[in-house]
């Protein structure tokens with residue numbers, strides 16, 4: 001539940017009849033107009049519903065994909081409005097622009113307790129502009145549509161953008177229930193976590209996750225590494241990695257982390273076996289994976305998943321954990337043949353007797369597409385970049401702006 005008491009007070013006692021602008025994160029993957037993973041929509045429902053039930057006229061703003069500051073059909077939020085309405089159990093009015101004639105008309109038509117969704121906020125260049133004045137001018141237009149602002153798009157709170165940051169400076173504001181939950185969980189991962197504390201990292205790029213490794217090396221007891229980033233670590237240990245994903249410019253950093261971990265008594269676990277194939281994507285042919293020792297990856301192959309021995313070892317390392325943070329799939333889980341490592345880690349997390357947190361857009365999608373029950377995890381974060389930046393110890397502008 002969100003805490004909107006202070007906000008209600010600022011509005012004269014209640015949100016009833018007030019236009020409340022809610023920044024949600026509805027950035028879901030689409031295949032045409034089909035939503036392939038609706039996790040973020042589901043996570044956004046609670047706050048919207050709570051405000052609507054309190055009688056607010058709820059105006060939701062969100063982005064989808066990475067349009068370049070102009071409308072593009074394939075990034076329209078229209079399919080999302082329909083699905084949001086189904087999940088809310090009441091129709092969601094859709095504005096075909098964000099702050100223009102359509103938005104104004106749709107908002108003016110809202111009755112108490114009704115919900116509207118504005119078209120993709122990133123169709124407007126002011127949203128992501130680096131120029132404070134341009135962003136501010138757009139935030140002015142957003143603010144005109146509402147009496148108050150609720151920040152609930154956790155996936156974007158690390159962005160200094162008009163609908164996240166500037167609009168909060170222009171309206172009475174509050175933190176939404178989703179953002180509050182996310183922050184509380186992340187706080188538990190950084191302040192005095194229950195031990196043993198195990199961090200599992202995977203995914204495609206080491207350079208994305210360096211800051212997290214840096215910050216968590218001093219806090220975690222064990223660090224398990226898989227996914228595409230593992231090959232830079234294996235190479236740093238002197239192994240050949242064939243055609244696997246490799247970031248040559250990060251080799252020294254990986255060596256430093258391996259040494260630091262040893263010095264500070266943090267156990268870094270790298271896979272001992274790897275599932276490889278001769279090419280990826282495999283095109284028309286079926287994948288022909290084989291399992292090789294991590295120290296003996298053939299030159300003409302690339303690693304696409306951690307092997308069964310490593311998956312078992314990771315599960316053992318997780319068995320007695322009291323706190324787990326996992327970010328980044330262990331392999332190219334989107335292809336069945338390379339999903340076993342990710343499946344094994346996900347299963348191990350469901351068995352953790354303590355706080356288990358899954359962070360990262362692809363990791364969250366992985367546990368859902370692999371058929372796990374979301375309730376079996378302590379928390380599935382909706383924000384990849386935001387949770388990583390929090391764990392790196394960085395300030396999140398979208399949170400700071402709410403605290404004044």
Ligand code: ADP
Nearest residue numbers: 203204227228303304328331332360361362363
């Ligand atoms: P998240 O969104 O959870 O933070 P990332 O975006 O860092 O995760 O990485 C997810 C991607 O990493 C997935 O699309 C997956 O296919 C890819 N990946 C995992 N293992 C490998 C690998 N061995 N080689 C190449 N890509 C990989």
Ligand code: MG
Nearest residue numbers: 360361362384
């Ligand atoms: Mg990702």
